[in-house]
Amino acid sequence: MPEPILSRNFSKKNAHTLGVYIQGGGYEALKKALTEMKPEQIIQEVDKSGLKGRGGAGFPVGKKWSFIPKEAPKPKYLVINADEGEPGTYKDRPIMECDPHAVVEGAIITCFAVGIHWAGIYVRGEYVKSIERLEGAINEAYAKGYLGKNILETGFDLDMVVHRGAGAYICGEETGLLESFEGKKGQPRMKPPFPAIVGLFQGPTVINNVESIAAIPHIVKNGGEWFNGLGAPGIGGGVKLFPVSGHVKKPGVYELPMGTPLREIIYKHAGGIRGDKKLKAVIPGGASAPVLKPEEIDVPMEYANLAKIGSMMGSGAVIVMDEDTDLVKTLRVLMCFYAHESCGKCTPCREGTGWMAKIIKRIEKGEGESADLDTIVSIANGIRGRTLCPLGDAAVGPALSFVTKFRQEFEDYIKVGAG
Amino acid sequence: MAVAFSEKTKERFKAILAKYPEKGAALLPAMWLAQKEFSVITPEVEEYVAKLLGVPLVRVHEVLTFYTMYAAKPLGKYHLQLCTNISCTLLGAEDILEHLKDKLQIGAGETTPDKKFTLSTVECLGYCGTAPVLQVNDDFHENLTTKKVDELLAKLK
Numbered sequence: 363m364p365e366p367i368l369s370r371n372f373s374k375k376n377a378h379t380l381g382v383y384i385q386g387g388g389y390e391a392l393k394k395a396l397t398e399m400k401p402e403q404i405i406q407e408v409d410k411s412g413l414k415g416r417g418g419a420g421f422p423v424g425k426k427w428s429f430i431p432k433e434a435p436k437p438k439y440l441v442i443n444a445d446e447g448e449p450g451t452y453k454d455r456p457i458m459e460c461d462p463h464a465v466v467e468g469a470i471i472t473c474f475a476v477g478i479h480w481a482g483i484y485v486r487g488e489y490v491k492s493i494e495r496l497e498g499a500i501n502e503a504y505a506k507g508y509l510g511k512n513i514l515e516t517g518f519d520l521d522m523v524v525h526r527g528a529g530a531y532i533c534g535e536e537t538g539l540l541e542s543f544e545g546k547k548g549q550p551r552m553k554p555p556f557p558a559i560v561g562l563f564q565g566p567t568v569i570n571n572v573e574s575i576a577a578i579p580h581i582v583k584n585g586g587e588w589f590n591g592l593g594a595p596g597i598g599g600g601v602k603l604f605p606v607s608g609h610v611k612k613p614g615v616y617e618l619p620m621g622t623p624l625r626e627i628i629y630k631h632a633g634g635i636r637g638d639k640k641l642k643a644v645i646p647g648g649a650s651a652p653v654l655k656p657e658e659i660d661v662p663m664e665y666a667n668l669a670k671i672g673s674m675m676g677s678g679a680v681i682v683m684d685e686d687t688d689l690v691k692t693l694r695v696l697m698c699f700y701a702h703e704s705c706g707k708c709t710p711c712r713e714g715t716g717w718m719a720k721i722i723k724r725i726e727k728g729e730g731e732s733a734d735l736d737t738i739v740s741i742a743n744g745i746r747g748r749t750l751c752p753l754g755d756a757a758v759g760p761a762l763s764f765v766t767k768f769r770q771e772f773e774d775y776i777k778v779g780a781g
Numbered sequence: 782m783a784v785a786f787s788e789k790t791k792e793r794f795k796a797i798l799a800k801y802p803e804k805g806a807a808l809l810p811a812m813w814l815a816q817k818e819f820s821v822i823t824p825e826v827e828e829y830v831a832k833l834l835g836v837p838l839v840r841v842h843e844v845l846t847f848y849t850m851y852a853a854k855p856l857g858k859y860h861l862q863l864c865t866n867i868s869c870t871l872l873g874a875e876d877i878l879e880h881l882k883d884k885l886q887i888g889a890g891e892t893t894p895d896k897k898f899t900l901s902t903v904e905c906l907g908y909c910g911t912a913p914v915l916q917v918n919d920d921f922h923e924n925l926t927t928k929k930v931d932e933l934l935a936k937l938k
Contacts, residue, residue, distance in 0.1 A: 449866045449909070452907045454907075488906055489907065521800070525806075525810070526809065526810065527848075528848035528850040530848050545806045545807065547848075548848075563802055605910060613909070645867075649905075681868055681871070696867060699904055
């Protein structure tokens, strides 16, 4: 196994402190970036790295940065999305708890590359320890001269704050997050204008996920080509953290090459199914990714390959369900989640997620009607593509895939009731 | 008497305000300070926070009611928040919920008559690899079983 990169500090003692971080080579990339490289060179390296947004959308990070206008009438901002809330996803939390300086260092380099002087990290309200660790790291970085005025005597200035969310899945959506950052309810904005042009406080804004930002120091230090080469042959794009949960023997966060087959993640790294039972279903990229059947798990875990089979990479969160799993109940849990988290701004999502939740609850109780499954499909198709943000589509993914791929199980429930 | 922050909290608020390019952006942090200081965000507290930041009262009320973590009603001494999302449910969160309801003799969203416990069900808390998980105030209890729940409740005085 190659040396871990993103997870190298997950079990190292006191790695969250500046001293230990520096001992492990921390802030060398910052020095290299600020004193030996031009901003354009950094963006080029990130381009070459093949790094795609680790939050879920998978947009190339270097490209995202290059959309920011060089000259703008308003100040530019970096916002780090640490509102980790996609069910099944728990990969950003260990980065923030065990390696907060990687986030701070990556953020400083990003700001230098894009010409930004104010960065904010939006952390979900429940992640109290992450918030403490990040604030501690930021304070240490200020004291050491890595933040504040004239960083490393280069004339570059940067301030950084941690902003605590307060419980709302929708704030993981980038424009909802911006609204929340500005002290409002987190309802998404209409796009365009995109945040790269009109974002936080109306200024051009880069929004990146924690895992993306934590990869930046490594890319700067070792080069974009090196990072790209860490991905599976022919796929590239570096390494990625895969959080695995559900019915596996060894749940955990696994750092693996982009493009690692899903089967290998489940059976090799996560130890296979608990009690050596059979696999029934697996969600490959967090709750919003359409479910896969056991015959589909040879897919490489990578954006285009998963899209090709009608699912998505999302956050890379693998949720494993064994043969005894009640899929009607599981879909009910997911539909109630989306109905609860829909922000209410767009009618198709606000009403549609609620209807789907109601119907699936009825089926679970044994009161389903024969037309119910077609109604779910019809509602899902009515939501898809008709909302401002991806939450509506996110609810459609599991709804359609569960009822089409496992239709028999749902029909049995309708015919004979539960169990 | 009208509500107001203590001197110490006023200082903390000033320090937070100084970090943001725009005053209104400090609304969520101000609400956190208020919750810590007053436990409950009452209508009087809402008015106080609105004045402090110079934002319309309705905006404070929107924020209070949009987010799930601000308390508009009093909570028990221990707020038990059980994740019932997918990974936790796959590993038995619903049994844990029934057990908690049974032990505490309250339903989800309710507080025990002695004001000691409030029980809530919540969406994914990001502890899916150590499911099921229960958040008790700021602490997380992972890999829960009904036995562990009993031990935990006995410890919470």
